[in-house]
Amino acid sequence: MSTWLNRQRALADFTLAAMGRRRIKNAALVMVYALVVFLLASAMFFAASLRHEMHQVLAEAPELTVQRLIMGRQDLIDAAAAERIGAIRGVSQARPRLWGYYYDRISGANYTVMVPDDPDLMPPPGEVMIGEGIPRARGFTWDGAPLFLSRHLGDLQRFNVARTFGTDSALMSADLILMTEADFRAFFGIPEGLFTDVVARVRNPNELGKIVEKAAIANPDLRFVTRDDIERTYQKLFDWREGLMAALAGAAVLAFVIFAAEKASGLSAEESREIGILKAIGWDTRDVIAMKLWEGGLVSFGAFLIGTIAAYAHVFVFKGALFAPVLRGWAVIYPDFTLTPQIDGLQILTLGLLTTLPYVAATVVPIWRRASADPDAVMR
Amino acid sequence: MIFRMPILALLLVATLAALTALWSGAFALGVLRHWDLTSMARAQLRRERMTELVSTLFGAVMLAELAALLLFVFNADRMAALFVGAMCAVGTLNVNPWGFPALYLKIAVFFAAVLWLILDRADRLGRDYPLTRVKYAALLGIVPLVFGDLVLETTYFLNLRTDVITSCCSKLFTPNNPNLANEMAALGPGLSLGLLGGAGVLLAASGIAALIRGRGYALYAAAAALVFAMGITAIVSVISVYIYENPNHHCPFCILKPEYGHYGYALYVPLFLATALGLGAGMLGQFRAVPSLQARLPGLLRAQVIWSLGGFVAFGLAALWAIARSNLILFG
Structure with a gap:
């Protein structure tokens, strides 16, 4: 167990240092990724708060x-x-x-x-x-x-x-x-x-x-x-609007997947040389894949954190300024109300699956292709 | 209905899993037919490299499936508000005939996924990949499960009609209807706790024996399966009753709801993981004679039995705590 932990710690350590050497490139990736998370998370947080408000309002209804x-x-x-x-x-x-x-x-x-x-x-x-x-x-x-x-x-x-x-x-x-x-x-x-x-x-x-x-x-x-009829109708309406936003964000996710796949397969000469040297000094394919998975994990975690926090601020501090017209409906006299944060495990799990899974799917094959190549072929 | 974030996420997982399974299945056929480590042919070298990709991909997909099982139940519970007559996940799953089969298949995929990940880990311990054929034969067995999961889940979600009146858990888990759920609910609290306790003693004995003697893992796996069955029965017949503090409410899904502090997760997550690890130990125990694994397999087996026992202990403590803190008095 402790050897396994030590190995993972060393890999994480190495990966962080390697990522630090390509700071700008990685920061760009994290930012684009965070934007995708931000889009989806904003839609989810907003819809969840609206559902909550609706529930509160209807609780007193006859x-x-x-x-x-x-x-x-x-x-x-x-x-x-x-x-x-x-x-x-x-x-x-x-x-x-x-x-x-x-x-x-x-x-x-x-x-x-x-x-x-x-x-x-x-x-x-x-x-x-x-x-x-x-x-x-x-x-x-x-x-x-x-x-x-x-x-x-x-x-x-x-x-x-x-x-x-x-x-x-x-x-x-x-x-x-x-x-x-x-x-x-x-x-x-x-x-x-x-x-x-x-x-x-x-x-x-x-x-x-x-x-x-x-x-x-x-x-x-x-x-x-x-009252249940009314509540169900509203819930379906908000679900549908949220889903519609998600479907629109789907296009963004797809674009991001292509971007990530492209980035993962087109390694720079420096990165290729790094993998070649690692393999030449005794790393095997599995170690290189593990290192790259760590890299993907760190990128995903960072982007997820930034995207979610930004979405939280967007929805609850700036009142969802970007999506409000779509999600809450519109009227000449629109009530000026603040949303109460309603975030639970279901949302976080859904968000995690919807964003990290496409990223993993897009990067695994390019990572493996690089990792399994012969050292002299990658270094050349 | 399909335009709901959790449903979109679940369908995304199922679709990616099915695509990966299809591709990995085709590769597995090639491995089963042509795998030969002594060969220096180009095709064999390629296959050896590809195994790394398949392991990584399939491992990632299986991890996603584990998360998807949680999400599926969580979402079913949350959607209950949309259906007339539904109070918890049972109502949502009962809206059409595909709900419960989809859940059962998801559970089957969960166990298959954990067992496959364990097999993959053991295979990587030996320098000559001794379990490759077994691993890919098992993968071929998982492919139809993953496909069935995609088909059932999609059919279920596409056929969710909110105008259908569904039945609540109090209808399913009462001693009046003749089916398995009610047999479980009708079992007396004393009897079912006794059976769980007995199975637990058997499990502890077989686990300790396996740790000391380094064999008898199959017995441990059987005991784990038994504790799993008894554990689910006890949840339906007694433990849930204590959590609800209501002697007539036996639902195994309502305990997942926020009203009861999501207590169900504290019971189910350790129980499922411990059972899967126990079954995995039983499976790996069959390969102790493989020469290239003899150095490292015993350590892995020990670790698995210890983690599995730990999981069962956590489940037992959660069950005891539910009983101890409850205001309901069933005995005495």
């Missing part, structure tokens, strides 16, 4: 959302439906919600307008509470500037701003406008007794499937969307 469908389109639902849903055994609470979208022609953005059910968040009549994105989109210059909303040409509604939400809840509230039920109905022209949809909470989440089954039979015109 288990079940009920919508009324007419001719395949969502329609307003009456309050009686909420009572029917609430009467199903196992449903702890069902309440109708009023919310909708408002297209703001001034800023070109869509706002989410909602009647809050939390009394603490209920603004006084004629006033609204707004997310931090709206003053930004509108270019409000002073605190307490009123919000004017226009539904069509010549129409102008004034709302005083009771409160502006901070950036800590930006992912949820950036484009949000909260108003009272009376203001909402008057603004959008919704008759009394009709609502956007119904949300229900369930006592035991294991019973959700059964409750949906029962409710769907009793109410064939309603559509039931569970």
Whole structure:
């Protein structure tokens, strides 16, 4: 065991010294390699954090959302439906919600307008509470500037701003406008007794499937969307975007593989002479291969470390500036939020396999070809 | 579904492994037919040089396969959130009929890979490459496994449909359904711990005997296989129950989840490695009579038995610790 360790230590020692003699060439290789790792790692870290945020956001969402469908389109639902849903055994609470979208022609953005059910968040009549994105989109210059909303040409509604939400809840509230039920109905022209949809909470989440089954039979015109459905859809969306980035990075990996193979097969005269001398003084093919594998291992390790750390900084310090539009989606009012690092063994293992394996595959054959040649042939 | 990073990585490993296996298999056929160390022919010299390349390549591929087994299980566990009814890896693997066969084949490739790497190492100890023919015959045996792995894995991943309702581990590992998993779960906790303990004593005795006498490695390998089977049974019937602190939850995959501190890896990794090394010792024990290996093979065998015993001890300690720290009381 100790002889084996000593041999490896000596090989590593020798390899490091040999690499030090060709510092610039090796540094160039490590940099290109690190760039490939950086691309893949950025996509992975970003997608993982988005999945985490999504999970956090949905954890508080109601288990079940009920919508009324007419001719395949969502329609307003009456309050009686909420009572029917609430009467199903196992449903702890069902309440109708009023919310909708408002297209703001001034800023070109869509706002989410909602009647809050939390009394603490209920603004006084004629006033609204707004997310931090709206003053930004509108270019409000002073605190307490009123919000004017226009539904069509010549129409102008004034709302005083009771409160502006901070950036800590930006992912949820950036484009949000909260108003009272009376203001909402008057603004959008919704008759009394009709609502956007119904949300229900369930006592035991294991019973959700059964409750949906029962409710769907009793109410064939309603559509039931569970929280798990939403979460699965988002997860698939983020997975798909991440995979797409990876497929694009695949082209970069392929280019790198060709570069690495080219570099490994086209040894410089100095390197060839070195291998020739080593073989002439008694190294055999196996030792030379071991030395070259050490070299590949050190290059891979260095590039992996640099690439991963750079990707970490890119995603969590610089907010993934390069890939953000692809991975997180886009909007006129985009919430300003910080990502929480979510890195685990699965990602590191995947990243390691996706980057080092192509490198090994590209370099093994050229290494062997050099190592197994006769000393005089390599030195000549 | 195929656009998921871990799946892309797994398919990359499987594809590279299959390509390498194909090429190495063709080379192995040539070795088996024409290998002759006494020959000075150009073709033989070329073959001798090529063995270095095949060893390096195949070794790298086999190492990647070991990592891929971990990744496969890890990924299956993580993907459970995507399937209705799935709580852990069992649900993901049950989504279509190819999941579990793919896992079993991956485990088979793992053991074959470790045994082949051991054979390769022993072959390099002798100056005349005494095990070359055996090694390449074994390589030919691994080629179909690696190909089967690629085919099954690709079929499995291409057929992952999220609208399929899959079954959770609590359905598979209950004493009510007639199959092997439930036979294991239904075994009483006392009996299965007793069987594991008995197998462990047999293993320790055969291991120490092999270390002292320098033979009897086949017996040790058999004992290692027995401890492996008993160990898996004990994980399903008792140890997992202690980790979950729930007498009715027997799943051998949920213990890999973060909720349980990834404790399963502390059990499986040493158990699998120790078993593979033990089987490898049994295999190498057959070649003690080879003249050119007589100087160095005994040392390698000893080292393997010691490492294997160490792995089993680590598994045993992990199992005992799981039982000791648990709040569940099954006995008394």
